[in-house]
Amino acid sequence: MTASTPAPGEATTERVRGIFSGIAGRYDTFNMLASMGIDRGWRRQLVKACALRADSRVLDLCAGTGDVALAIAAQAQPESVVVTDFTPEMLAIAEQKAQKYSGATALTFAHADAQELPFADASFDVVTVAFGVRNLPHRDRNFAEVLRVLKPGGRYVILEFSRPTFGPWRGAYHIYLRSVIPALGGMLTGDREGFVYLNDSIRRFPTQPQLAAELREQGFSAISWKNLSGGIVALHTAVK
Numbered sequence: 391m392t393a394s395t396p397a398p399g400e401a402t403t404e405r406v407r408g409i410f411s412g413i414a415g416r417y418d419t420f421n422m423l424a425s426m427g428i429d430r431g432w433r434r435q436l437v438k439a440c441a442l443r444a445d446s447r448v449l450d451l452c453a454g455t456g457d458v459a460l461a462i463a464a465q466a467q468p469e470s471v472v473v474t475d476f477t478p479e480m481l482a483i484a485e486q487k488a489q490k491y492s493g494a495t496a497l498t499f500a501h502a503d504a505q506e507l508p509f510a511d512a513s514f515d516v517v518t519v520a521f522g523v524r525n526l527p528h529r530d531r532n533f534a535e536v537l538r539v540l541k542p543g544g545r546y547v548i549l550e551f552s553r554p555t556f557g558p559w560r561g562a563y564h565i566y567l568r569s570v571i572p573a574l575g576g577m578l579t580g581d582r583e584g585f586v587y588l589n590d591s592i593r594r595f596p597t598q599p600q601l602a603a604e605l606r607e608q609g610f611s612a613i614s615w616k617n618l619s620g621g622i623v624a625l626h627t628a629v630k
């Protein structure tokens with residue numbers, strides 16, 4: 391490995407954007423097959439954790455193909471959701487899918503790096519991110535930016551792969567990650583390496599209490615988390 395080669399599972403802007411621009415067209419199919427449809431239930435739980443009102447203004451980061459933003463709009467109908475991502479190919483699919491939405495929520499789209507947000511201070515009631523913070527080289531910058539754009543009392547809701555709490559379940563899950571995910575991802579997208587990164591990045595990511603501690607250190611309060619599917623993913627909530 392050279393000095394410029396990222397370590398396995400290490401998120402770099404080039405690596406992450408390269409992976410997602412390449413797999414954008416197959417991302418939704420991969421998600422559905424890899425999680426056997428369970429991801430929809432995880433996103434529903436995320437929407438509940440947002441505790442939205444009709445006048446809430448929401449920012450969705452690392453929005454990808456828009457499933458979180460569309461679930462928020464369909465389930466909770468807040469005033470608006472700003473849908474952001476830094477990979478144009480992913481965001482284009484989100485915009486296309488949103489054309490079918492005809493509810494009360496105003497959906498707008500913007501290219502944005504989650505570590506440097508092009509929004510004014512205190513402009514959102516809720517910020518959401520699903521399966522995004524793991525891909526950020528500088529999580530601390532993201533946390534600082536989210537604190538800046540949230541209104542006082544606003545909440546940050548993070549859905550992310552985590553650490554199953556029951557040992558045998560964790561072992562089985564890690565075998566699945568190591569063998570099934572790269573094979574399935576490689577077959578669907580031709581980018582097996584991208585899915586090896588996915589496996590490695592999940593193994594490197596902080597545990598539930600570690601992520602909570604990072605959020606606390608950064609200045610969030612009232613931090614809590616809920617394990618879903620035995621801790622395969624965790625839903626963290628933090629308040630400004």
Ligand SMILES: C[S@@+](CC[C@H](N)C(=O)[O-])C[C@H]1O[C@@H](n2cnc3c(N)ncnc32)[C@H](O)[C@@H]1O
Pocket residue numbers: 406407410451452453454455456457458474475476477480502503504505519520521522525526
């Ligand atoms: C695994 S996908 C998650 C998409 C969506 N939130 C979901 O739940 O399906 C991760 C997304 O994060 C985006 N992303 C990664 N790093 C980013 C960054 N620094 N700023 C903005 N978006 C980023 C990628 O382009 C990709 O679309």
